[in-house]
Amino acid sequence: MAIRKREDLVFANAAGIDVGASSHWVAVPTHSTDVPVREVGTMTDDLHALADWLLECGVDVVALESTGVYWIPVYEVLEQRGLAVWLVDARQVKYVPGRKSDVQDCQWLQRLMSYGLLRAAFRPGSDVRVIRAVARQREVLLTQQASWVQRMQKALVQMNIQLTEVITDVMGQTGQAIIRDIVAGERDAGVLARHRHRRVKASEQEIVRALTGNWREEHLFVLKQALAMYDDIAGHLAECDTKLGELLTERSEAIVDIGKTPRAGSKARAQYDARQQLANWAGADLTRINGLGLDSVMKILSEIGADLSRFANVKHFCSWLGLCPATKISGGKVISARTKRSANRVRQALKMSAMSLSHSDSALGAFYRRLCSRMDKPKANTATAHKLARLVYFMLTRGEAFVDEGQRRYEELQRERSIAALKRRAAAMGFQLNPVGMAT
Secondary structure, X not given: OOOOOHHHOOOOOEEEEEOOOOOEEEEOOOOOOOOOEEEEOOOHHHHHHHHHHHHHOOOOEEEEEOOOOOHHHHHHHHHHOOOEEEEEOHHHOOOOOOOXXXXXXXXXXXHHHHOOOOOOOOOOOHHHHHHHHHXXXXXXXXXXXXXXXXXXXXXXXXXXOOHHHOOOOOOOHHHHHHHHHHHHOOOOHHHHHOOOOOOOOOOHHHHHHHOOOOOOHHHHHHHHHHHHHHHHHHHHHHHHHHHHHHHHHHOOOOOOOOOOOOOOOHHHHHHHHHHHHHHHHHOOOHHHOOOOOHHHHHHHHHHHOOXXXXXOOHHHHHHHHOOOOOOEEEOOEEEEOOOOOOOOHHHHHHHHHHHXXXXXXXXXXXXXXXXXXXXXXXXXXXXXXXXXXHHHHHHHHHOOOOOOOHHHHHHHHHHHHHHHXXXXXXXXXXXXXXXXXXXX
C-alpha cells in the first residue's frame, strides 16, 4: 500500500478499535500522541476514560469492528460523548494479510479508516432502537410461548387425548377451555366436550371420543406446568404490547387516515389501534400493501424506522436488504448473479409476506404467480420480496399511497406488453402482426 501524505487522507483523525470480551485495543493517529496504541478495559468507567483520551487526541471518527454484542456498550458511550462511530463489518478486513494480533487488528482498522476504505453499517437512531428492543423481546416471548404449547400437545398425546384431531387451534377458545378444565381436575369427556364452540366442525360425539384417554399423573403434572408457563408468558406479552403502544404514541407525528373504526370485538379494536399507531409513526399505512400484515409492518418499522434518508436511493435500500442480484462479472462473463445470504430481519419479513401472496387475487399476487411459472419458487419469492421492498421505500420516503389495481388489470397490462413485444420482433424481421379476423 502506497504511503500517502496526511493532507491526502480521507479521515486524518480516525481511530480504530478492536473489540474484545475482556479488553479493547485502540489505535489513534501517530501524530496525535506518543503512544498511539492502548489497551482499555470493558467497565463503564474505562469506556468514559477511553472517550476522554480520544477527544484529547483530536479524534473525530471511530471505526468499530462488530464483534458479538461486546461492541454495543462501546458504541453507545462514544456516541453519547459526541464522537462519530462507524460500525464496520468484520468481513471487510478479514482477509487482509499480516494481521496476527489484537494490536495489529486495531492498527489496520485505523489505517483503513483513515484511507476511507471502510463503510459504515446501517444502524437506526436511538428512538428506533428502543422500539426495536421491545419488539425483539416480544418476538422471543412468542417463540417461547409456542414451545410451551407444543409441550402441552405432547402431554395430551401421551395420554391419548387426540384434541388436535378435532379442533384446529389447541389454544383457541374451545381448546383453552378444555385444557384448563382438565388441569382443574375434570376427567369426564362428556363434560369437557360441552366447551365446543358452535363454529367447530367436529361434532360433540367426535370430541367426546377424542377426549377419552388414559389419564396419567405425570403427564397431567407436565400439562399443568406448561399451561402455567403459557399464562406467565402471556402476561409478559401484554406488558410488551403496552410498552410498544406507549412508545408508538410518543412518536406519532401526524394522524393518517386508515379507514373506518371496527364496530365490535376487542381483538379487532386492538389491531386497529396498533395499525393506526404504526401509520401515524411512519406517515403511511404500510398494511395497505397486499401481503404485509400487522406483524410484518411492526417488524419492518421496528428494525429500520420511518426515516430512510440514510439510503441514497431505492437500489441501495434493496441492496442492504440482500434482495438484489450480485454483480460477479469477469471478462464480460457473469460468474454469479445470486443474492447474498443474509440474516436481515426485514428481508425475512418481506420474503414471508411474499409467500402469502400465492393465493391473493391482487396485482401482486398475479405478479408472484407469473414469476413462479417462469422460474423456481425461491427465486420468485425473492423477486416479489424485492418488489415489496421498493413499495415500502417509496411509501416511507415519498408518502405515496398504495393502490391495488387488481389481478384483472395486471393481466391486461401484461397482455398489452406481450403484444407490443411481439409486434416489435415482427417488425424487426419485416413482418406485421394483425389480430385474427382483421383484413390484411
